[in-house]
Amino acid sequence: MSLFLSQKVPIVFVPGLFGSMNDQIIPGTGDWSFGLARTAYEPFVRMLENMGYRLNEQLFVAFYDWRQPVGLSAEQFLVPVIQWAKQKTGSPYVNLVCHSMGGLVARSYVQGDAYQNDVDQLLVFATPNAGSPISYCYWAGGKLPRSVHAKRNVVEIYMNVYLAYLEHGRPFKRVQAIQKHFPSLLDLVPAADYGDYLLEKKNGVESFVPYSSMVVRNEYVDLLNRTMGIIYDRNIRVTVVAGVGHETIHYLRTVPSLSPTKWVDGRVVGSINSKAGDGSVMAKSVFALEGDKYYVEASHLDVLYKSEPLLWQLLG
Structure with missing residues (x-):
């Protein structure tokens, strides 16, 4: 792959956590859309259209059920969209442009046994390739304690909306409900490559809890990272973009x-x-994936727009 092609390689855009919505996820929300994330993703789609990629002609969106483990999302949702894009355009390849959790869904495909040798470039933006401590808070405790972060972040806002839906009209034990209805969250907690991140205080002394001794471990992403070399063996060009300059949870006390x-x-x-x-997401987590690496002074959502010059360079 990585060939010079006379026409644009079609793009499959894979949005992040909470970036896909339909009746299957929350009844009454209709057909697939960006849901709550439309204010972030619809302008990004228009930006790609301004680069010459017409929606559903050279640009395709891989909506998916973000509640499910990322491996299932790749198999059930991403693969059919890639097939559609190739059939629609006649191109043997696609470029995967991924934001946040969408990068893990894409990695699950390109590193998996079902891969069809059909991805030219993998571009990932703000993807927690080694996980994020925020996710530990929700998976293990059902909330982001007020003492943890001074500013509300996009994950917290969307999470609170979804948890309010889960709580509506039913008996609710938050941790058990999250782990039952939202198993993909375990794929977002810190993995081994993040390093020890829990600082435990005992008898007035703080020390790190070794990842190897923890109950909550991200074994799926650990596997993806151990087998990362498959991406390069398959000659897929990888670009990794991280946002910096915004206060982000690094360690948890x-x-x-x-x-x-x-x-x-x-x-x-x-x-x-x-x-x-x-x-x-910390930049070190994003950069757990090997590839051409770029920093952008941007928030988790704005990293997409701040990367427009780079996208022109790679895809324009």
Whole structure:
């Protein structure tokens, strides 16, 4: 692959967490759309159209059920859209442009056994390739404690909307409900390549909880990262873009949990933040994926727009 082609290679855009919505996910929301994320993604689609990619002709959106494990999303939702794009355009290849969780869905396909040798470029923006501590808070504790982050971030806003839906009209134990109805969240917690991230305080002394000893581990992304070389063996060009300059959770401060089912690796009571991230994902997590790497001074959503010159260079 990586050939010079006389016409544009079609784009398949894979949105991030909460960037796909339909009646299957929340009844009454209609056919597939960007849902709550439309204000971020619809302008991005228009930007790609201004580059010469007409929607559903050279530009295709791979909506998916983000509640499900990323491997299932790749198999059930991404693969059919890639096939549609190739059939519609006659191109043997597509370029995958992915935001946030969408990058993990794309990686699941290009690194998997079902891969059809049909991806020329993989462009990932703000993807937590080694996970994000925010996700530990929701998976293990059902919430982002107020003591953790001074500013609301996009994950927190969308998560609260979805949890309000889960709570509506039914008995609700938040942690159990999240783990039952939202199993993909485990694919977003920090993986081994993130490094130890829980600081536990015991007897007045703080020390890191070793990832290897934790109950909550991101075994799926650990597998993706161990087998990352498959992408390069398949001659896929990889571009990785991270946003920086926005206060982002780097480490979580914890104390021992008293519950056998909640905060199992430590109850979160605070955080250590860094501006080496986009407000939701640390740059070091994005760059856990090898490829051509770029920093952009941007928030988690704005990284798409701030990367327009790069997109022109790679796809224009």
